[in-house]
Structures are given as C-alpha cells and as structure tokens.
Amino acid sequence: MAKLILSMDGLVLKEIQLSKERTTIGRKPHNDIQIDNLAVSGEHAVIVTILADSFLEDLGSTNGTFVNGKTVKKHFLQNNDVIELGKYKLKYMAEAQPGAVKAADFEKTMILRPGAMRKPPAPAAPAPAHVETAPAGAAAATPPADAAARSHAATQVGITAASVGVSASTPASVPTPTHAPSPAPAPAAPARHAMLKLMSGGNAGKELELTKPLTTLGKPGVQVAVITRRPQGFFITHVEGANKPIVNGKPIEQQAHALNDHDVIELAGVKVEFFFKR
Amino acid sequence: MDLSQALEVASHTDPGMVRSNNEDSIASVPEHGLVVLADGMGGYNAGEVASGMATTVLTTELRQMLEEHAPHEVDPQSGQKAAAKMLQQQIAKANSSIFQAAQSQPQYAGMGTTLVVALFYDNKVMVAHIGDSRLYRMRGDEFSQVSKDHSLLQEQIDAGMLTKEQAKGSSNKNLVTRAMGIDPAVEPEIHEYDTQPGDIYLLCSDGLSDMVSDEDIGMALQALGANLNLAVQQLVQMANDNGGRDNVSVVLVKILRDYPAGQGLAKKIFGWFR
Numbered sequence: 271m272a273k274l275i276l277s278m279d280g281l282v283l284k285e286i287q288l289s290k291e292r293t294t295i296g297r298k299p300h301n302d303i304q305i306d307n308l309a310v311s312g313e314h315a316v317i318v319t320i321l322a323d324s325f326l327e328d329l330g331s332t333n334g335t336f337v338n339g340k341t342v343k344k345h346f347l348q349n350n351d352v353i354e355l356g357k358y359k360l361k362y363m364a365e366a367q368p369g370a371v372k373a374a375d376f377e378k379t380m381i382l383r384p385g386a387m388r389k390p391p392a393p394a395a396p397a398p399a400h401v402e403t404a405p406a407g408a409a410a411a412t413p414p415a416d417a418a419a420r421s422h423a424a425t426q427v428g429i430t431a432a433s434v435g436v437s438a439s440t441p442a443s444v445p446t447p448t449h450a451p452s453p454a455p456a457p458a459a460p461a462r463h464a465m466l467k468l469m470s471g472g473n474a475g476k477e478l479e480l481t482k483p484l485t486t487l488g489k490p491g492v493q494v495a496v497i498t499r500r501p502q503g504f505f506i507t508h509v510e511g512a513n514k515p516i517v518n519g520k521p522i523e524q525q526a527h528a529l530n531d532h533d534v535i536e537l538a539g540v541k542v543e544f545f546f547k548r
Numbered sequence: 549m550d551l552s553q554a555l556e557v558a559s560h561t562d563p564g565m566v567r568s569n570n571e572d573s574i575a576s577v578p579e580h581g582l583v584v585l586a587d588g589m590g591g592y593n594a595g596e597v598a599s600g601m602a603t604t605v606l607t608t609e610l611r612q613m614l615e616e617h618a619p620h621e622v623d624p625q626s627g628q629k630a631a632a633k634m635l636q637q638q639i640a641k642a643n644s645s646i647f648q649a650a651q652s653q654p655q656y657a658g659m660g661t662t663l664v665v666a667l668f669y670d671n672k673v674m675v676a677h678i679g680d681s682r683l684y685r686m687r688g689d690e691f692s693q694v695s696k697d698h699s700l701l702q703e704q705i706d707a708g709m710l711t712k713e714q715a716k717g718s719s720n721k722n723l724v725t726r727a728m729g730i731d732p733a734v735e736p737e738i739h740e741y742d743t744q745p746g747d748i749y750l751l752c753s754d755g756l757s758d759m760v761s762d763e764d765i766g767m768a769l770q771a772l773g774a775n776l777n778l779a780v781q782q783l784v785q786m787a788n789d790n791g792g793r794d795n796v797s798v799v800l801v802k803i804l805r806d807y808p809a810g811q812g813l814a815k816k817i818f819g820w821f822r
Contacts, residue, residue, distance in 0.1 A: 320700070322719035325709055346714045364719075379589045379680070379754065379794075381660055381730050382700055382723040483764055483786065486771045496771050498782065500789050507782075510774040 272324055274317075274353075275361040276303065288324055293317040295355065296329075309333050309356025317347070322365055326353060462546040464504050466497075469534070469541040479547070480504065487515075493538040497529070504529045504544070511538075551581040554807035555668055558776035559583070559799040562784045564755055565792030571595030572753050572797040573661075575603040580614040581668030581807075582607065583799050586661045587681050587753040589727070594659035598646050598729050602661050605642035610634060610667070620670040620809040631667050631674040632738050639663070639676060639728070639736045646729030660727040663736070664695060664751050666801065670809035673743050676736040679724040682757055684765070685741075686748040686773065691766030694741065694749075698726035721758060748773055749801040752783075755794035759787040769800075776800045 274293075276284040286293070286303055295303045296314040305314075311331035318325045324347045328335040336354040337345050345351075349364035464480040466487075480497060486509070488494040493511030497504055505526040508514045514521040516536040517529070529535075535542045557578045563570040571588040573596065586602040588595030619631035626633070642663075650656045662679025675683050680697040696702060700723040704710045710718065728734050743749075748769055756765070764786060772779035780798050787796040 320704070320720065321723070323704075344709075346710055346717075348717070379587065379662070379722045379724055381589070381727045382725055482767065484767055484771045484782070490774065494774060496778075496782075498785075500785070507778060509772055509778060 272319065272322070272347075272365050273363050274303070275363065276305075277359050277361070278357055288317060288319045291319055293319065295360075303360075305355060305358050307356050307358065310358070314355055315353075323347075324362065326362075331355075464499070464529075465545055465547050467543045467545065469543055471540050487535075487542070488538045488540075495535075495537055497544075498526070502528075506535065550579045551668060551807055552578040554803065554805050555581055556776055556802040556804055557583060557799070558780045559797075560780045560784050561795065561797040562788065562792075564795050565788050567795055569593060569596060570795045571599055572755070572795040573599035573603045574751075574797050574799055575607045576799065577607055577611050577614075580611060582610055582614070582665070583751060583801055584663070584665050585681055585751040585753060585797055585799050586663050586728075587679070587755075587795070587797070588659065588661040590659040594650075594656045595661070597649070597656060598659040598661040601646050601649065602642045602663055602728055605645055606638050606663075606665060609638045609641060613638070618669075618809060619667060619674070620672070629674065629740065631669060632740070635665060635667060635674060635676045635738055636736065639665075639678070640733065643728045643734045644732065647732055650729055660729040662724060662753070663728055666749060666751060668743065668801065668803075668807070671743055671806055672740055673749065674738065674740050676738045678734060678736050679727050680754050680757075682750075682752055682754075684750040684752070684762075686750070686766065686769045687744060687746070689770070691762065691769060693762065694739075695737070697724070698737070699724050721754075743803050745803050745805050747803045748776075749803075750783075751797075751799040751801075753795060753797040755792075755796035756783060756787050756798055758794065759790040759792065759796070773802070776802055 272288045274286045274288065275282060276286065290302065293303065294301045294313065294316045295305065296312050297304070297306060297308075297310045298312040301313070311329070311333070313329045314331040315326060315328050315335045318327065326335065326337065326342065326345045326347055328343050333356060334341045336342070337351050339354075347362045349362070351362040353360040353362065466478045466480060468474050468476045480499060483499050485497045486494055487497065488511070491510075493513055493515070494509040495506055495515040496509050497506050505528055506515060506517065506522065507526045508522060508524065516522070517527060517533050529544045531544075531546050533544045535544060555578055557576050559574050559576060561570060561572050561574050573586045573588065574584065576583040584603045584606050586599035588597070588599030590598070613634050617630050617634070619629065619634065621630045622628070623630065623633060646659065646661065650659050662681040664677040664681040664683050665675070666683060667674045675695060677683065677695045678698060680699045682693060682697065683695040685692055685694050700720050701710070701715050701718055703725065704718075705712060705715055726734065750765070750769065760783065765783060768782050768786065769779060772782055780800055783798045784796050
C-alpha cells in the first residue's frame, strides 16, 4: 500500500497509509489528514487511490497545491513525489515492489467487476472437458509478387528514407540524406555504434549509423533485407526478392544472420560494409 | 466465396520469456476470412482452457455458418448484417460454454478469456472484441489502434484521469473490465470497417502491446510488410527482447486485392437485361 510522509521543515510528523479510496487533506477536523495551519484551506485537496495508482486533486484551495514545486489541479502521483501545502510537505511513497517472486503473478490479467461474489448457479450440463490450445492452421497464401510490390513500394521507400536510405543503387529512388548522422537517442542501445558504409555506386564512402531497431536495405519489389538491432547484437534477414543478401561472399540462409565487425553485405547490386564505430 | 486468394494470413504465438505455459490461443480460417485471438486467464492451466474453448467454438461454429450464409446480407427485420449477428450468437455460445465449464469443474473455477475476432467479407471487416486484446490497422504510412480496450486503464483515460502518456507508467495495466466466461452473458463490442488493398491488420494479445511501443510495432510492419511471416516472427522477437513478461500472440492479415461479395445468380440474370 502506498503511503504519505508528512513533514515540516525537514521534521517528520506522521506517516499515513493510503488505505481509503479517498483521502482528504485540509485544515478542518473532518479531513483524513488534518493540517492545522492557516495557509491550508478547510478542504484543500484529495487523494483518490485506485488499486496501485493514486491521483492528487486540488479542491479549489486558496493557496494551491504544489507537486515538486509546480502548481497542480490534478496529478497522477509518482513514487517520491513531494506535495507541498503551505509550509508542510507530504512525500508520496508508492507501494514497495511486491516481492520479485510475486511480480509475475501481479501482472497476470485479471477481470475487474463491480458486483463481486455471486451465487454460482446449479451445476450445469457437462462442459467440454479439455480443449487443446493449439494455433489452428495459419495458412499463408503467397501473394502475387507484383501486387505485393505495388502496394508496398511507397511505404517501403518511406521507411527507407526515414531510417537511413541505403537504396543508393538507383539515384532516382531516394535522395540519400546529406551526411548527417541522426542524434542517437539509443535508450537501451548497445554501447557500440553500428555503422554501414557504402562501398560501391555513386554514393560510395557514405556512412550511416544504425540507430533504429529496424533498418531496411535494398529496393522494394526487387530485393529487400532488414537489419535488426537486438540485445545480442545486429542481425540481417532476407525480406523479399528472389536473391538472398550475400555476406562475405556467401548468400545467407532463411533465418537471421548475425553480423560481425567488417562484414561485407551485397544486396541489389550494392556493396555495404558493416562495422562498429570506435 | 474463397477468400484465401485475397487475404494473406500469418500468425505466431509464444509463451514469452517468463511464463512456462501459453494461455493465449489463436486460430484462422483464411478461406472464410476469419481470424480469432484469445488471451486466457485464471487458475492453474485454466486460462488456456478458456482461450482454447473460445477459439475452437468460434472457428468451428462460424465456419459452418459461413458455408451456409453470406455474411454481407442484411437481415430485413433488424437491419443488422448477417456477420454481426453470427459473431454475436457464436460469442454468446462460446461464453456460455466457458462459463458452464468454470462453474461445474472446480479446477476451472474463475477462468476467463479476452477475445478479438475479425471477419473479412465484401471489402469490409467486422471486428468483435472483449477485453484488452487489440486490433490495429496499417494503411499506407498510418498505423493506428482500431479496437478500444475494455480495461480499467482505458476507462481512466476516457474519464480524463490519465493521459495516454501517463497510462504507460500505470501499475494497473492488467485489469480488464470485460471478459468471456465470467458471467452467464457477455456483451462484445462489434464494429464494421471498410478495407483497402494493401491494408495490414494486426490482432495481438497484451503480451505484444505492453512490451513493444505502438511506434515500434508500426515500424516493423512498415519494414517487413512484404514478408508477413517474417513480420510476425519479428514482432514476437521484439516483445521477447524487451522482457517477454507475458505470452505473446500475433496474427497479421494483409489485403492483397479487392474481394467484393459475389453477386447472386438472379442478380446476374437481371443484369443482362439492364
């Protein structure tokens, strides 16, 4: 259960468990948390708790409610938020993580309904005993290549341009972005920066950083491969086209192929080097 | 009418990285344009019984009905499309089977399942859902969520208590407000949408949508839309790479070409005289 720690001038006065759905804060005695100070309104604020989440709402107080120094009307409380009312501070401490063991259980989807317990009806007709949970045939009809290509040409080019635009084989298709390595936001990206360098064609020598989880290479409808960024490293996979990409002189298999430093990829007539930036 | 030439279907279900058993269940009948996904919950192994019952009842019953009736026909009395009526009836049937099993067998007590069904016909798709399993659509560059969850979080968003951004940080992600098998009757949400050639529809359990951002799912579909089987594998892999805390199920349906409902013989004959 989440709790609030009431303090003034760094002195802890009280600890309050958020056990009720509504916990009111104010100067008047009927409040759940009474703060007898003239800077605090009679009914100052309320904290609405729904299961594990708590929301703070200002009740039109005279001097306002502040969270982490900012005035708020309504606020979704986060762990360690500090609520200020006049000179008083209330620190919000979210529920201690339910033991790691139970965490998995907690995430299980559960049904929530207002009318909880109800009488089970008299035993009904025998129900089907056990049904195997097996995916029934997931047949995949092969699309006519031209239709697939047509419908996806536009989007594919779009993403190529957005990600890196390695389709340099046809200068007309996508203007290669003027060499400007996009700022790598890389929240959970591996520490090493993976790069691609064009080795042939008009844009030979251009380098592109692989910043996205997915980067497509090639020409839609002719030959397309994708490089995926995973926790284990970078992998290249064949997407479409009769020919598979060639890595270090050998065509790759159907499954994803792990890329190593200085691997040379040949695809749709273009040679690209994959390497890690030091 | 055989729709397997107009629709390409690919699907995959995986227990994820943490759970030992898979409580999700998926099924498809491509020739009738039917795909079903269910995410079971409750009890020891009972979740997979509930989701398995939902997909089995729906596919077998609907297959039979679709062989006899055309889904695009409109019932003159109710003004309702046959597809909507079929889905409603069969979901009610599956619901009561699960409910009765849960009531009569102690080991199944409390089991239930979410559901999302898509039925394609006549250049349209009828979508029914219950709970937090979702349907998304990729049209051109635009990737958007079509179904709206029946969950506490969604209700909080609707009530203005949370923004979508804040919802990502909520700890109440796992609470659904509607599910099959919990009550004697259930109300599915049913809507019809027009489809276009090139559209890709994604049905998924919360094991995907909780672990992978909509933006990344959209990017994967953009990049790999030409190879649905690979796209399905990639989506499951992304969920697992991000922790895979729940079962992950993904069904993709791509519209390859138009599939207008076949004209009746009588109409064809009248057509000659026009």
